[in-house]
């Protein structure tokens with residue numbers, strides 16, 4: 001990008017788009033071409049062997065997808081970036097590319113449900129040692145990391161109870177033993193938190209969530225140190241979880257408004273969290289922007305906003321959740337987050353559906369918990385909606 005030190009809102013709009021597109025088009029063309037042709041065989045050879053930049057085959061790289069990779073790279077301040085068909089594609093390809101028989105990964109119990117399943121079921125058969133610590137027990141994490149490991153995998157804030165990990169502190173511990181630090185930054189978004197600036201080596205996003213922002217396309221992104229991104233890219237090129245041009249375009253379009261959306265969602269989520277905190281029908285509210293949140297002090301030092309997701313436990317049990325949720329009018333009861341429209345659901349049917357009730361209890365996820373992903377609606381309407389649904393309980 002040839003602009004001088006652009007701010008994030010500018011980067012989200014312009015990064016990767018400063019070259020002239022096909023016939024002067026002012027939006028990114030959707031290049032739905034599988035292969036790219038060359039009349040000059042020497043040029044073809046140079047592109048195929050990486051001597052010259054260009055595209056050969058869309059499982060490897062694609063011009064539309066490349067613009068998206070440039071946007072996330074610059075928003076996270078990373079050396080390199082690549083992309084995947086889904087967020088889980090990014091996570092699984094990264095873990096399998098960096099780990100192997102005899103290697104060790106240290107992570108936490110509260111990772112995203114799918115990630116947790118990779119740790120508990122898919123890595124161990126490859127003789128990979130997986131150690132999962134209590135999510136906010138930094139001493140336990142430091143002790144396990146100091147024993148030696150290859151990858152330290154973090155996710156902060158976590159899903160669904162918004163726990164916070166100190167990225168600076170844990171990155172220092174990881175680098176003392178030469179481990180690679182990977183952070184799932186999906187909940188924070190690059191607007192609120194930049195893990196690379198805090199010491200992480202790689203950052204992952206489920207672009208399906210806030211980055212796209214409209215719940216109409218899936219994608220995964222990875223950015224960070226060039227040599228590490230290249231390693232994962234080589235694995236993904238062959239394993240084939242590549243992002244296609246059509247969803248890449250939808251994600252790109254969503255990203256233009258990323259800063260606008262996140263600023264609004266940060267403000268609305270904080271207001272809603274404060275409101276719920278004082279409501280008599282609410283047992284507990286989890287939002288890192290609340291001073292009462294145990295991770296608030298760390299969040300204050302590593303996040304510039306606290307994000308659009310909060311969760312709250314109703315006084316009662318799963319039956320209370322079943323009575324409450326259908327009374328909300330301004331939500332989709334659905335298993336996603338980070339959209340322009342408000343989405344809500346219990347972890348039992350959404351993020352942690354893969355786990356049993358006992359496993360969820362072990363993770364400290366109450367059965368009366370509701371995850372509430374604040375959209376861009378007017379916050380007064382969202383507050384009124386919550387008020388009427390709680391009053392009807």
Ligand SMILES: *Cc1c(COP(=O)(O)O)cnc(C)c1O
Nearest residue numbers: 086087088089112186206208219
């Ligand atoms: C949704 C999500 C994922 C998985 O992303 P998909 O695009 O659904 O594969 C990973 N991590 C977090 C924190 C998520 O919320």
